[in-house]
Amino acid sequence: MVGNAKRWIYGLMLMALLIPMIAACGGQQQAQPTATTAPAAQATAAPASTEAAPAPTTPPASELASLRGDILIDGSSTVFPVIAAAAEEFSALAPNVRVSVGISGTGGGxxxxxxxxxxxxxxxxxxxxSELEACKANGIEFIELPIAYDGLSVVVNPQNDWVTCLTVEELKKMWEPDAQGVVTNWNQIRDGFPNRPLTLLGPGTDSGTFDYFTEAIMGKAKASRGDFQASEDDNVILIGVAGDVNALGYFGYAYVIENQGRVKPVAIDGGKGCVEPSFETIANGTYTPLSRPLFIYVRKEAAERPEVQAFVNYVFGEEFTAEIQTPEIGYVALSKELYAAIAKRFNDRVLGTLVKEGEEVGLTLDRYLGK
Amino acid sequence: MSAQEQLGVKAQTVETNVDRGSGNLKWRHFKGKILTVLGWFSIVFGLGMLLVLILDVVNKATGIFSGGTNWLTWEFFNNFDSRFPARAGAKAAIYGTLYTITLTILFAFPLGVAAAIYLEEYAKDNWFTRLVEINISNLAAVPSIIYGLLGLQVFVRWFAFGRSILAGALTLALLVVPIIIVASRESIRAVPSSLRQASYALGATRWQTVWHVVLPQSIGGILTGSILAVSRAIGETAPLITIGALTFVPFLPRNLFDVFTVLPIQIFNWTSRPNDDFRALAAAGILVLLTILLTINALAIYLRNRYQKRY
Incomplete structure (x- = not known):
């Protein structure tokens, strides 16, 4: 009885020893075709492209179903909801194309x-x-494609009855580095504001949202006071503002749509009067300077693969772009004209970026319409 | 310490029974009671907090107390992630967690036990052995994200495994190997040396002694330690995020080189979405993770009771 149990245990241990070895040996052979996705994908792309010439627009359903391959996507957590939704819908059309999306932040991506x-x-x-140079050093070329607008929303508690609109200057007064430890009361922001402590909440310093907000308001990326409650999780900011009459915070417009009544968005005066964030004002560019375009970058070699072409064309097609403004995604769609021009930009394989560093704030997308 | 004191007190009271005032003894008994009450309070407080948290998670996931929606449905286990809470499930994450943890056990257990046997039974006590021992103890205390960085460079980049299940499992194996070594060594050391001497006296070689005497005696403790180490790895998020485990994976892995996601990453992602229903889904995910964890711990207890021997 005991002897049996002993044998059983030892057998298990021996198996445990052997299986990794077998797995490792088997793995070595498999590693060649599938380990690194990039060369593997190229290998599959070569025969596929000979039998079916790359289609310039979204291929018909029958053709989508026959596509196979892996598409690896990573980067900003802000863009994640759009691309994950696209991947979800696309996988229903092309079940053999496996699209996975990671979150590493814009820089990490x-x-x-x-x-x-x-x-x-x-x-x-x-x-x-600096990132362009890193790409160039590794021989990576890309196609730059704007995909949607996001409006950064400044929010206060719904019971806050003294703020409906803030100027960029007033936001700067609150958030600039010199304000640290000095600006702590609402009555320091504008004459007439009540004598109440000012509680600030915002995204952490690793987030692209923080970069953009500081760039737009202070004129310099990452220039911000340090004594605010920072969180990478926008829900923490939401709960903080919803629970404190004196609080002010900022995050993406999607959180405002999904949490109406819990926080109140503040109109922003960027020099041309007070503008509240909404799908319209973000899309037509009047909600400045806190609306920004979001991008995807497609690697040139990957763009040669039929499954990547099908996916990108699906993303910029009318069927999916109509979804972008639904509450589940919560971003602002570009104009149909722009989407058509951007799809053409992809299908013509126009390489490189159209934006120089320092131009990010108030960036309009007219330049993507073509010459 | 209190046990020693008590012993001392007993010995004294026997000798100086008559001299001691009984009031003093009462005071001591009273002090003892205070300690008991404090101990009880600590246990009740700790367990009570845990109970409240678990009940809250159960309620959020199933709506069983407050009559909300039940999110722990068949769809939750059988659907992939979605932007619609009603359609979202944790299938990829559950499979990813099970695959990763199985592989981690297969890598870490033999390696850890073999290292422990070597250090306890074979290694000579010299500066090199001591260096290895110190480093293993230190490694057991290194923050898990450091292992993630190591795994990213070694397994993902140098070995070109990519962001695969294999790379993830190897990284987690690195994380738990030091803990397994430390636990296994404790267990091996607890085997009385008289048993080894007896084995040698019968003419057994060192390996025969290890295989037929030391391991059977210590296997209960080794298994318990290893399983507890592995259950730590199940909840790890940081090293897997570092090596690039993905967040949205709408398919099951087909082989060891496929990309994957795990429950902690899925839960983390759901808690950061704008729609409140995803928090309930996260609670459901937490329940599943807890169930996997408790099952593994129960297995550890069972194995310990079955194979542990006392002398």
Missing amino acids: FKKFCNGETDISNASRPIRT
């Missing part, structure tokens, strides 16, 4: 992208010069 580790990189800001 570009690091992997310029290392050739991913096919598509999500970015909540245009690529920086």
